[in-house]
Amino acid sequence: MILELDCGNSFIKWRCVNHSGDAGPIGVVKVLEDIEPAAAGDLVRARLVSVRGEAETAELIAAIEDRWNIHVSRARSVAKLGTVRNGYRHFEMLGADRWLAVVAAYEVAKRACMVVDLGTAVTVDLVDREGQHLGGYIAPGLSLMRDQLNRETRRVRYAPMKPNLQALMTPGVETGDAVERGCTLMMRAYVSAQITSARELLGSECQLLATGGDAPVVADLDGLVSMPDLVFRGLSIACP
Numbered sequence: 001m002i003l004e005l006d007c008g009n010s011f012i013k014w015r016c017v018n019h020s021g022d023a024g025p026i027g028v029v030k031v032l033e034d035i036e037p038a039a040a041g042d043l044v045r046a047r048l049v050s051v052r053g054e055a056e057t058a059e060l061i062a063a064i065e066d067r068w069n070i071h072v073s074r075a076r077s078v079a080k081l082g083t084v085r086n087g088y089r090h091f092e093m094l095g096a097d098r099w100l101a102v103v104a105a106y107e108v109a110k111r112a113c114m115v116v117d118l119g120t121a122v123t124v125d126l127v128d129r130e131g132q133h134l135g136g137y138i139a140p141g142l143s144l145m146r147d148q149l150n151r152e153t154r155r156v157r158y159a160p161m162k163p164n165l166q167a168l169m170t171p172g173v174e175t176g177d178a179v180e181r182g183c184t185l186m187m188r189a190y191v192s193a194q195i196t197s198a199r200e201l202l203g204s205e206c207q208l209l210a211t212g213g214d215a216p217v218v219a220d221l222d223g224l225v226s227m228p229d230l231v232f233r234g235l236s237i238a239c240p
């Protein structure tokens with residue numbers, strides 16, 4: 001079994017994959033200690049991608065190696081992987097999660113594609129039909145929007161609530177509804193605009209892929225296909 005880890009700024013996503021490529025469910029944890037592989041005894045190695053700092057990432061790798069006595073391969077943003085070429089001016093500056101999602105998206109789509117990853121930040125990346133990464137966009141994610149309102153205002157306070165996509169067009173009559181609907185509508189409008197722009201730039205046949213913890217908020221938007229394991233797919237290409 002191979003342990004795969006995607007260390008984002010908010011959460012560590014993890015899963016186990018067996019040698020024939022069958023993957024288990026994706027776990028979402030805050031700390032490494034909460035990772036409980038079902039068949040820990042069968043783990044032979046790990047592969048990891050991280051957008052955290054170098055010191056924190058090194059600590060995570062050391063902790064994994066110590067806990068399960070396995071080698072950890074780490075994926076980084078590189079100039080080229082397979083037929084995908086990194087479009088960043090300095091390729092190593094592109095978030096490694098974005099790079100893996102782009103590599104996986106093109107491998108899945110085999111044509112021009114747009115990838116939106118709704119995590120701590122919401123990232124959008126574009127790849128042309130030849131596999132040339134064209135760059136992309138970074139904006140605050142939903143949880144950052146909520147946190148900012150909580151931090152920068154005195155009275156925007158409300159108990160955590162479940163998102164309700166059905167009520168979006170009903171104006172909120174309580175603070176929680178007003179914030180949740182406002183932030184969700186902003187996110188949906190932004191992603192819709194990115195879809196329109198991607199189709200203009202890449203052609204109407206471009207593949208539109210969504211991933212990340214908040215992808216469900218936009219999953220119903222025209223033509224968008226949700227792929228929760230996109231970064232993990234890129235990780236298996238980068239660290240076979």
Ligand SMILES: Nc1ncnc2c1ncn2[C@@H]1O[C@H](COP(=O)(O)OP(=O)(O)O)[C@@H](O)[C@H]1O
Binds near residue numbers: 007120212
């Ligand atoms: N099971 C979950 N646990 C935590 N956050 C979740 C979960 N499902 C959806 N989310 C949402 O996803 C966001 C985190 O997405 P994620 O892609 O894990 O972020 P990152 O990669 O930046 O760590 C959270 O801010 C939250 O709004």
Ligand SMILES: CC(C)(COP(=O)(O)O)[C@@H](O)C(=O)NCCC(=O)O
Binds near residue numbers: 093094097138
């Ligand atoms: C933009 C990101 C913070 C997104 O990470 P996440 O939201 O998954 O935590 C990450 O891709 C990153 O640190 N990028 C480096 C800067 C760049 O991509 O230009």
Ligand SMILES: [K+]
Binds near residue numbers: 008009097117120212
């Ligand atoms: K992420």
